[in-house]
Amino acid sequence: MKRMRTILNIGYPNPLESPEVLLPKVRYLRVLDLHGASFEKLPNMIGELLHLRYLDLSCNRSLSVLPLCITELYNLQTFLLRGCESLKELPRGFRKLVNLRCLDIFDCNSMTHMPPGMNSMTYLNKLTMFLVGGTSSACCLRPVGAGGLSDLKYLNNLTGSMEIKVHRGLTYDTAEAKKGGHLIHKQNLRGINICWTQKLCGMENSRFIEDDSEGANAEALLHGLQPHPNLKLFGLWDYPGVRFPSWGSSLVNNLEACLPNIVEIELYGCKRLEHLPLLSQLRYLKSLELVGLIKLEYVESIYGDEAPTASVVSRKAVSVADDLVFFPSLEKLVLGNLQELKGWWRSSLHLDTDSGNSEAEPFTKSFPRLSYLHIWLCWNLTDIPLCPKLEKLELSRFNKALGPITRPRSERRCVGDVRSSSTESNRLYPGDDSPSTSSTRQTQQEQQQQQILGGLKEVKIDKVGYLKSLPHESFQSLSHLVVRGDHDMESLTEEAGEVFRSGRLSSLHSLVISDCSNLKRLSGEGVWEHLTALKSLHLKLLSELELDDDYGDLNTRGCTTEDNHGIDTDIPWKYLYQTLHSLVLWYLPKLVKLPKGMNCLSSLQFLQITNCDNFEALPSWIACFSCLQSLVIRNCKQLKSLPEEICHLGSLQQLDLRGCSPVLKERCQESTGADWPKIQHIPRIDV
Template identity: 30%
Template sequence: MLINLWIAQGFIKPADKNGCLEDIANDYFMELLWRSFFQEAQTDELGDIDKCKMHDFMHDLAIEVSGSSFTTFDSENKPFDESKTHHVAIGDHIDSLSAVTMLFSKASMSLTEETLIAIFSSLKLLRTLDLHCTGIDVVPGSVSKSKHLRYLDLSGNSKIKKLPDSITRLQNLHTLRLRFCKQLEELPRDIKKFINLRHLEIDGCDCLTCMPRGLGQLTNLMTLSVFVVNSGGGGAGNSGGLDELNGLNSLREKLEIRGLVHGKDVASGYKAVNLKDKQHIHTLELKWTYKMGETEVDDEMQLEGLKPHSNLKKLSLEKFRGVRFPNNWLLSLTNLVSVRLESCKKLTYLPSLSQLTSLNSLTLMELDDLEYIEDSNMVSSSSSTPIAYFPSLKEMQFNRCPKLKGWCRRMDSLAKMMVTWMEDYPLLPSFPLLSKLTFEDCPMLTSIPTFPHLERLHLFSASWKPLQQTMMMNVASSPTPLSELKSLALTTIKDLRSLPEEGLRNLISIQYLSIDCCYRLETLFRGIQHLTALQTLGLLYCDELDLGKEDDWMQEQGLKSLHTLTIEGLPKLVSLPEGLRSLTSLQYLSINSCKRLETLSRGIKHLIALQTLKLRCCDELDLGKDDHWMQGKGLRASTL
């Protein structure tokens, strides 16, 4: 956005006719960043800078140098020199600003159609106009009077349904931002008249049903965040097909193609997209539509026509109907950093994703037929050290994969396939950099590799067995599995009855533990005393868990770092264990919806660090003498 504003104001000059303004501006930005004009740069997962701040001193200096050329004009109607003012941020009032070239409106303020007409009629020298989130529902035809306009931002105005045809007279327009104009139904029909348009941002315009014919003639276009394929609905007469993308080889950054269809005759249309020549696109999202009752077609061969350039870094496929990927389609994308596969219901076989050595994020969602991640052997009984597997992977997420059993299968005989079990091979492949892992609704999962550097793990509606196996493993390498785990959330684990003491010894780094809706959990056992780094513990809706019988481990003084304890929905809890007194660092205690809780333990009076005590929906609780003690500590409890 910043770079496009510089270009709109004419600050960037090409060194020659073939010079790319965006590249020159980016070089300027990096130079300023290196010189600390900009600071605290933050990057996205692809390494691109998406946030930064200006050094305070440089900001003050810029304000001083700009003098009267920049002003904020609001309801106080401050006087200013109209002949010198070129950059204005408006508040609630607009007057004569004929010399202004850059105008920013305060986000969330509401602009009427009359105000917009006044802007376009009066500010004929405007180059930059930012009207995002200003409650606009109609863009007046007089917008065409701002003939010098190069940058127009209408993002976040969710009531706009259509842009006036006259807007295409803005032949100097360089950037048009329409992000999250959620009711926008169509783009201008004569869009080809935007001969200088380089950036068209339409993320979040969910009501668009097609793209206008002639879009492909905008050969200078560098940003086209979304392309909507017409599936035969409204606007068919003026809509362009996938071939509109054929010559747009200057496109950069992200491209989402939405509305792809399943069928036998779509391969030629897919090929017309010419993705293989779009070397500057780093993020590609391909989304198919699926209509109930349509003929099932294997999309494998059709996908071949949508093969992207090998420079691609981020890939997302949604509702792809192939059983497998075409040969080498995915593995040829050697620069991939992120892969997301969602609602690919028929996908049964994945290529060997571990060969994507740059991959750091993998998300698999709603893959109904997938049983294994790898289809080949991924262990070696002869190796003396674990195999490095997914060498760059940092984050992995599996959601609603109902048939997922494990990580690989190997050929045991020509007729029999079997899972590789952990106990058969003590040296399983490890994920050397994986730090975040989520399993959600994967009930058939029986085995997982080791994660020596895992920091965050969430198990939701899955089996306890594979995690228990990992916790109990003793491998020759260091660190041991889960020894660097800092956060563990267990939700709706139906076969969890207890936490193994021996396994908990390995969790030496864990700081956050949440056990939620594990209805068969009966005991935490003494092993929890080994969690000496634990700071936050949540025990919620575990029907069989009775903390009143867990006195032994609490008296061991192991939870010396615990400062937050949440207890909720434990129907068997009648009294708190006396060992609670050992939690000398506890600052926050919340007890909610424990219907049978009758009394707090005497040990609670010894919680010298306690600052907050919350008691809610504990119908049988009688505070009795504890009420006087609580008042003395300045604590308040609600038993509603």
């Protein structure tokens, strides 16, 4: 092994040998991969591997200290420590590694500071995390043992993405932060996440009071972290400030000027943030996630030293296009836990346009490219702007009055300080109210109504009855529907039944009904006959569901006759026998056996029954599933044997019985089990 140059730990998580035994044998190593090995410390011998270029110690969760001799690896270019959760610090002489190009310390959550002298590591082009050091009575950081924010200024060759972590409860040099220039010259850095965290040196259980002084310190720190205009991704997590950094919120120096190329923005847990800059005018922004901004009232608002006059609004909006597009390039939007969110923009802010119309809506078009919209825990939001390209919609714990913004303002709940008057415009497009334009306006509104939510392809919702309030045209392309957490739905009648009977779901290929704790029955008159394209049905976490046991005339093999006469017209299986290919039953406590009406599913190819504690036996008519290719029954402890008829499933390629009773496992043992002759024709068997 003396001349060996590369060692890779492909036996993760258990290496072949411990470092103490391995390292003395391989002094000329260039590449050493010990990721995922379970050791608490490295031997000093590692400092003698002077030729080492690549060292991977990632995911060593017990590693708490690195030996000082590791700073003698002068040729080291790549050092991976990602996921070393117990590692407390990097050695104080770390700056000696002047040839280091890549340092990955992401998810090293026990670290509190960077080593001193990082400013000399100018060859570094990838640094996944930078810790802003500070002082605290609860966690003493030696002045000579911790690097400062100023070190970041000199690392101008950084590429990729980096997280900047700020520990709350520490005191920072705000004067140094206000000088700025820490990120502005890093033209190759593509992503920055700035995160405030409370976890630090015994402070895990402490709670910090979000006062004005802490917010002011945070704002000063963030002011000095203005990125380079080339930045593509910006994230802000648990920021305790009230205002967005001045480099983004000033009406003179707006965010569009500072980050003209930004593509993705994530704002999470910024509980005191009350206003946002003009995000809608970022012409390349494709993804926006706003979660946990509990004081935010409007997605679009204006604030700062300059008063939010109509001329200011007009100047900012017209810079995008003459028709005032709201988020022109946005493709993904997530709004979560915005408890005070009232609307998309302040309705009291009107535009002064050249036409003299001073009371038009701020934007004539909205979300022209939005394809994914997720709204949850936004109880006060009642409007959705036009989303003509929307394909995926997720709604949970939302205001059931949520509706299209194209409705006349007089018919919607007033949001913000909006004056009601007979002269106020109720249109999306500015214009006059002359009779000659009324017909055209009506046609425009009808076209808008058809494009409110575009051609939806996937919907996830916790109130299926809400779908009946949306335009029928939005569902023409809907192929996937998930109903999760609708605890008011007891059966597919009333509101839920209306959605199914309306024909909105006629193009549906996949239906998932999950975590509906009060759902008792699937049957319902006229409910299933419109699902003429359904291929996949998943029923999950339905503690009260009882599958109907109605059935019709059976032939000699126990299968329902081809014309299906005699089957209760309310149950689903009659209408799915030609199209349904996949059926998943997951955690149905009241499922004891498969309903006999299910025997008409002659096109079924995949059947999964999982975590059904009371499921006792497969039916004797199992051979009716003549096209079945995969049968998965897991964690069904009451299943103790297989029916004789399973041997007639000639298309079956996979049988998975893992987690069922020990009795069944014994009966399915190869050659010796009582049920083995019934299943020996199946190519793949897992018990």
